[in-house]
Amino acid sequence: MRIEFSILYSVFRKVVATAASHRFLGSSLKHICFFFAFLITDYSLRQSWALNTAQAKDLGVQGAIAPIEEIDPIEIIQQKLKVMETSGELKKRNLELQEKARASVERPKPVEGITRATISRTFIFDPTYIVKEDHYDHQGRVFSKKGTKVNPLENISLSQNLIFFDGDDGEQLVWVKEQLTKNTGIKPIRLILVRGAPIKLAEELQIPVYFDQGGTLTTKLAIKHVPAFVSQVNLHLKIEEIVLPPSRELLIEGAQ
Secondary structure, three states, rough: OOOHHHHHHHHHHHHHHHHOOOOOOOOHHHHHHHHHHHHHHHHHHHHHHHHHHHHHOOOOOOOOOOOOOOOHHHHHHHHHHHHHHHHHHHHHHHHHHHHHHHHHHOOOOOOOEEOOOOOEEEEOOOOEEEEOOOOEEEOOEEEEEOOOEEOHOOOOOOEEEEEEEEOOOOOHHHHHHHHHHHOOOOOOOOEEEEEHHHHHHHHHHHOOOOHHHHHHHHHHHHOOOEEEEEEOOOOOEEEOOOOOOOOOOHHHHHOO
16 A cells, blocks of 8 residues: 555656656646646545455355254154054054043033032022123223122023032932922923033933033032022022932832
8 A cells, every 4th residue: 555655656756846847837736736636536445445345355154054953843743643653652542532532521520529418508699799890882881880789680580490419329310300300390490410420311311411510600609518409589599408318219229
């Protein structure tokens, strides 16, 4: 860079000296200075271009680059499934899952904490609850304000009486059949199991049989013992936990 500038300066001095010896310093010196300034500017632009070009230069690969060795998790799962399918384990697992699903439908998990009644108990359940926050309809209008007391039985009556019972208890099953016979033509009964096989029993009784999954209803109604009979009295529910006398059918079976 210094050498190129020195050459330009030397050329400028010789031109000025020649112009001076021929007495052209008056009007020509100004043009010579402009010419030198042009050379300097051109030199600066070329230096700037060289620097910018150097900054954009492709430096190539620096250091070794290792390939990605991580395996796709989906590929791992597919490989394992292929191995299981080849060995027959996949078919075995599928059959086990089907059997568990079938068993859970045919005989759900019994409701915990529910026992057979040994003392008759009757109590009233009030379904009234307090609204915790404003409720709005689809048009943004408030139809239920926070703090309002709501009793669902004011708008919807209990269309069926409810019986909660243990389907594996022979005496309770006999009692349930008696209730179905007695209530013919009156208010229908909905059967709800806390233990037993609802599908099998529904086929036997020829009516739908439900199951209190997870004890949702018995917990809500505070039922601790079965059989329990639930009916509506005005705007409340009357709940009766009933102690059963020994069934005549079971006594006859025992005597035989």
